[in-house]
Amino acid sequence: MSDPRLPAAFLQPGTSSFSDFLAEQAPDLLPARRTVPQGHAGDLAPHGTTIVAATYPGGVVMAGDRRATMGNIIAQRDIEKVFPADEFSAVGIAGSAGIAVEMVRLFQTELEHYEKIEGTTLSMDGKANRLAALIRSNLGMAMQGLAVVPLFAGFDLTGGRGRIFSYDVTGGRYEETAFHSVGSGSLFARGALKKLYREDLDQTDCVTAVIQALYDAADDDSATGGPDLTRRIFPVVQVITADGGRRLPDAEVAAIADRVIAGRMAQPDGPTAPLTSSPITGGDAR
Amino acid sequence: MSMPFYVSPEQLMKDRADFARKGIARGRSVVAVQYADGVLFVSENPSQALHKVSEIYDRIAFAAVGRYNEFENLRIAGVRLADMRGYAYDRRDVTGRGLANAYAQTLGTIFSSGGEKPYEVELFVAEIGDAPEDDQLYRLTYDGQVADEHGYAVMGGAADVVASYLSERYAAGASLADAISLAVAALGHGEAEDRVIPVDDLEVAVLDRTRSQPRKFARIRPAQLEQVLGDRGPASPAPADAPTDAPTDETTDTPPADPGAPVDGLSGHGRNPEDEPPIAPPA
Numbered sequence: 001m002s003d004p005r006l007p008a009a010f011l012q013p014g015t016s017s018f019s020d021f022l023a024e025q026a027p028d029l030l031p032a033r034r035t036v037p038q039g040h041a042g043d044l045a046p047h048g049t050t051i052v053a054a055t056y057p058g059g060v061v062m063a064g065d066r067r068a069t070m071g072n073i074i075a076q077r078d079i080e081k082v083f084p085a086d087e088f089s090a091v092g093i094a095g096s097a098g099i100a101v102e103m104v105r106l107f108q109t110e111l112e113h114y115e116k117i118e119g120t121t122l123s124m125d126g127k128a129n130r131l132a133a134l135i136r137s138n139l140g141m142a143m144q145g146l147a148v149v150p151l152f153a154g155f156d157l158t159g160g161r162g163r164i165f166s167y168d169v170t171g172g173r174y175e176e177t178a179f180h181s182v183g184s185g186s187l188f189a190r191g192a193l194k195k196l197y198r199e200d201l202d203q204t205d206c207v208t209a210v211i212q213a214l215y216d217a218a219d220d221d222s223a224t225g226g227p228d229l230t231r232r233i234f235p236v237v238q239v240i241t242a243d244g245g246r247r248l249p250d251a252e253v254a255a256i257a258d259r260v261i262a263g264r265m266a267q268p269d270g271p272t273a274p275l276t277s278s279p280i281t282g283g284d285a286r
Numbered sequence: 287m288s289m290p291f292y293v294s295p296e297q298l299m300k301d302r303a304d305f306a307r308k309g310i311a312r313g314r315s316v317v318a319v320q321y322a323d324g325v326l327f328v329s330e331n332p333s334q335a336l337h338k339v340s341e342i343y344d345r346i347a348f349a350a351v352g353r354y355n356e357f358e359n360l361r362i363a364g365v366r367l368a369d370m371r372g373y374a375y376d377r378r379d380v381t382g383r384g385l386a387n388a389y390a391q392t393l394g395t396i397f398s399s400g401g402e403k404p405y406e407v408e409l410f411v412a413e414i415g416d417a418p419e420d421d422q423l424y425r426l427t428y429d430g431q432v433a434d435e436h437g438y439a440v441m442g443g444a445a446d447v448v449a450s451y452l453s454e455r456y457a458a459g460a461s462l463a464d465a466i467s468l469a470v471a472a473l474g475h476g477e478a479e480d481r482v483i484p485v486d487d488l489e490v491a492v493l494d495r496t497r498s499q500p501r502k503f504a505r506i507r508p509a510q511l512e513q514v515l516g517d518r519g520p521a522s523p524a525p526a527d528a529p530t531d532a533p534t535d536e537t538t539d540t541p542p543a544d545p546g547a548p549v550d551g552l553s554g555h556g557r558n559p560e561d562e563p564p565i566a567p568p569a
Contacts, residue, residue, distance in 0.1 A: 005392035010363035018369055029374055087499070109373050112501075116341050116365045 018113035019106060019134065031102045032137035042145020046075035048100060050185035050217045050224040051082065051092030053153040053164045054197060055178055056206040059241035060153045060162025063210040064092045065185070065218060066233050067225030077225060082236045084245050086111040089127055089154025090238040094183030096146040103134055103148055110134075124156040128165040128173055136171025151182045155240045162240065179210075185217030185224035192216035195273040204256070207237055207248065211260050212270055227257045302397060302404045306428035309406025310352045314524065315443035317472055318349060318410050318435070320421055320458070321465035324493040324502065325412040328469035330524060331489040339491045341503035343368040343380045345414050347493050351442025352407035352428070360389060360407065377500065382413025386424040386432055394430020404428055408441040414493045414502060418459065438469075444476070451475040463514045466490060466506070470515060484521035485511050 007025070015021055019030065027033045046068040053062040064081040067074060075097075082092040083104050091107060093100035110130055115121050122130065131152050138148055152165040164176040179197050181189040192213040201209060214235050218226030227234050234257045237248040264270060316329040316338055327339040327349045338357075339349040342364045350357035364385055372380045389409060397404045409426040423435040438456050440449040451472040460468070470488060474481045490506040497504060506514075 003395060005395040006363050006367065006388050010366050011359045011392075013359065013362065018366075018373075021366055022370070022373075026370065026374070029370075105373065109369050113365065113369045116369075117362055119335070119337065119340075 016114050016117040017130075018110045019130075021113075022106075030137075031099055031106065032134070032141070034141070036141055036144050036146065038144075040145045041141075042096065042147075043071060045099075045146070046070045046079075046097045047223065048079065048081045048094050048097045048183065050181065050183035050189055050214060050221065051094055051151045052181045052186075052189045052193065052210045052213050052217075053092065053151055053176075053179060054193060054201075054206055054210050055153075055162035055164060056201045056203060057199070058162075059155060059203060059206075059239060060164065061203070061206045061210055061237065061239050062090045062092050062151065062153045063207070063214060063235045063237040065214050065225045065235055066228070067223065068097050069223045074225075077228060077231070078233050080236050082238050082247075083108070084238060084247070085127065085131075085152070085154070086115070086121065087244045088121070088157065088240060089124070089152065090240060090245055091131065092151045092153075092182070092238075093148060094150070094186075095148040096141075099138065099141065099146050100148040100150070103138065103150070107131055107134055123158070124154055124163055127154065128152055128175075131165075132167060132171045132173040135167050135169065139170055142169040149182050151180060153240065155242060155245070157242065160242065181213065181217075183217075183224070185214075185221035188220045189213040189217040189224075192270070196271065203239060203241075207239070207253075208256050208260065210237070211235060211253070211257055215260055215264065216270060227261060229261070298400070299398075303429060306397070306404045306406050310408050310428065310442055311445075313351050313442050315440050315445055315448045315473060316349045316351050316410065317438065317440050317448060317452070317469045318412060318423055319438045319452070319456070319460075319465045319469050320418065320423065320436070321460045321462055322418065323462060323496045324414045325421055325423060326462065326465045326469060327410070327412075327489075327491050328466065328473060329489045330473055330483055330487055332487045332523075337489060339489055341491075341501065342385065342411075343372065344377055344500050345493060345495075345502050346380065346382045346385060347410075347412050347491065347503050349410040349412075350407055353405070356405045357407040357409065360392070360405075360409065363392075364389070364411075382411050382422050382424065386411045386426060389426050390430045390432045392430070393426060393428060397429040410435075410439060410441065412493060414495050416495065440472075447477055448472045448475060462492065462494075466511070466514050481522045481524075482518045482520065484523055485515065487523060 009025055022029050048068055049065060051064045062082050066078050068076040068079040082090060085091045085108055091104055093104060111122060111127060135148060147169045149169060150167055154163060156163050164180050166174050166176050166180050166182060179193045196209045196212055215226060218224040232254060234253045237253050238245055239248055314330045319326045329338045331338050340361055342348045348361050348364055367388055368380045368385060393405055396402050405428050407428060411424045413422045415421055423439055425433045425435050425439050425441060437458060438452045455468055470483060474483045485508045488511060490511055492504055493502050494504055495502055
């Protein structure tokens with residue numbers, strides 16, 4: 001009869017990293033340990049598209065559109081691509097959707113596991129580095145077309161401000177200032193945010209700005225979903241402040257999205273920014 | 287040719303049980319109380335860093351008395367087991383019963399294997415459901431026995447003194463504030479006199495089903511406790527009349543009992559708080 005007790009590895013003091021523990025005990029559960037046959041696998045599975053994040057005094061906002069595509073097909077119109085990573089951070093995913101969702105689950109467990117074992121949360125940089133390590137381990141699959149490029153944002157309690165990190169497929173980690181966007185529509189979203197963003201936005205204005213940016217991304221990128229008025233599907237918006245993170249209720253997002261759309265009825269290209277900056281008033285960019 | 291000494295299996299098990307029970311009774315008690323919104327844990331623990339009560343998973347908590355290094359290992363094993371199961375299946379598939387079983391098997395195997403020192407620990411594993419009827423509270427003893435507790439449970443230290451206090455005053459469906467007051471009073475209750483445990487020496491945590499987050503475990507901080515408990519008169523910390531590293535000298539007052547009986551309160555209460563080990567928390 002085999003020994004019914006917990007395996008010795010469970011009782012051994014040592015790592016407080018869940019992915020390191022899995023790598024030793026159940027490597028088949030790690031997304032990066034799978035071998036994919038030679039060839040390009042990128043067209044086999046849905047792709048997530050645009051994620052936008054922006055900071056404002058007192059917090060950070062992350063939003064993602066709801067579309068997943070497979071080539072010319074819309075694979076899903078209400079996919080969720082922005083997830084809370086822990087109480088004070090959120091992660092949004094672009095790229096191969098299945099692997100990205102699995103990686104988010106691993107990342108969430110990783111942060112919670114550390115917190116429970118050590119009795120304290122990881123620092124903001126520590127969290128960002130752990131995510132970088134997970135992405136780095138996926139490089140083999142990324143080269144076969146199954147890349148995952150997340151955007152990570154959270155409220156840094158020691159610094160008392162929102163922070164945003166972007167990544168490349170090799171696990172490179174880059175801290176962004178003010179705002180950033182990833183995914184197929186990110187160029188358009190970033191361009192829009194550049195004109196809309198100001199440092200003194202309040203929370204509602206910041207949410208409005210990222211929804212405007214997602215609208216612009218959907219306007220010019222076929223893989224990014226715009227607001228779905230008939231089905232009432234709107235972006236997922238995660239707001240993180242010193243009090244923790246929460247997903248903005250659908251009704252609140254819908255109200256802001258409706259205002260954005262009402263504005264676009266009159267001005268399809270959205271708000272215009274002044275041609276020359278007027279630093280004193282800040283301009284009425286909305 | 288020398289003959290090995292013969293020790294009967296009954297004697298062997300009794301010796302091991304006595305050994306474990308002595309270690310457990312040396313510390314201070316932990317109380318678990320079911321209240322309207324979940325399960326409350328209270329213990330007297332001057333350390334802010336070394337916890338006796340901790341979170342295992344969304345709805346599951348763990349409390350222990352006895353040897354710190356042993357129950358800390360069990361706690362970490364529980365977190366690993368729960369996180370691995372939740373990751374491989376789903377968060378809802380992690381249950382308190384599964385965890386209690388794993389602990390019971392581990393403790394039982396170690397207890398009955400001749401080659402290893404039995405663990406000197408006793409554990410609570412609690413899981414809350416959607417309604418008070420669904421709450422579960424398991425108590426695991428050093429020999430791997432599992433008991434399903436209802437209402438309240440006490441382990442470690444002078445457990446029977448605290449339990450008798452609770453049995454007279456416990457009422458189901460109490461509010462959190464009432465449950466805290468009751469549990470704290472019970473911990474301070476002694477055979478001779480009652481003492482007021484300073485707020486800073488209390489470790490209080492709840493599994494609260496009204497929390498909005500999926501993780502229902504929360505610690506109640508001293509400032510919050512102060513408000514709940516109100517004015518209780520002058521506080522008197524636990525007597526510390528024995529050096530913390532002296533192993534034990536109370537062999538004589540340990541009544542023998544069969545290994546199956548729940549741990550009774552022994553006279554070592556407050557003498558030798560070994561479960562607050564003089565070590566640093568893990569870095």
